[in-house]
Ligand SMILES: [Zn+2]
């Protein structure tokens with residue numbers, strides 16, 4: 001083989017994570033974890049080069065038509081996802097503002113067309129990833145857009161491909177303001193920032209959500225899972241959830257009640273109306289903050305904890 005290229009680094013076919021080597025891997029740390037799984041045929045690998053050369057995949061872009069809650073027509077929320085489905089099959093959300101764009105979560109598949117389309121939308125100022133299931137080829141994306149990808153320091157052991165700190169930052173603390181008034185993506189002043197990443201823990205120790213202040217939107221990924229009864233929620237009977245909170249989604253392992261409570265505490269003071277999950281169609285429109293608490297209480301109660309402290313919380 002000619003000189004080693006990042007395009008030839010091994011990618012786990014099940015979770016889509018790119019590892020730092022081109023040969024010699026027997027298992028994927030992310031899929032070995034009890035939160036994940038392997039399919040019936042076991043572990044298999046691919047590479048970005050194989051995926052691109054197959055000409056089988058492309059990334060679809062869909063602009064959210066209801067993104068203008070604030071009335072500011074310069075703000076766009078764009079869902080990006082790979083067709084046909086690849087690995088976990090999540091979407092990434094490009095949050096576009098006049099000051100710059102934040103890419104929330106990431107996809108394994110990237111090609112020249114994807115880069116060109118995103119550059120037409122203003123490029124990427126920073127990538128923030130909710131948790132290790134979407135680490136994918138994030139370093140490759142950061143290099144392609146000349147920006148930094150932010151990963152929670154608590155989840156550092158899950159980073160399968162380490163990069164230059166100028167491209168890959170492990171953020172500490174519970175809140176990360178992004179896109180300040182002067183376009184500084186590490187603005188320390190949350191008041192002036194357009195976005196705040198907030199650590200909630202739960203699904204992973206560093207699991208986080210992204211708050212887009214002006215649109216009053218919360219990007220929730222797997223930390224707060226939008227469930228089917230949350231999407232169309234008009235005139236639903238009392239006791240109908242909008243969200244779930246689990247340690248493992250594929251294997252249906254719940255989180256302890258205190259962890260569910262901690263997720264609520266982390267976002268309790270955050271003003272948002274809509275929530276956007278990790279998969280196409282996982283959108284709750286309106287009253288989502290109150291619905292997070294309602295769902296958390298229902299789930300804790302159904303686990304048998306009727307006297308838990310979360311029931312004293314008010315939205
Ligand atoms: Zn994997």
Ligand SMILES: [Zn+2]
Pocket residue numbers: 131133203222
């Ligand atoms: Zn996950």
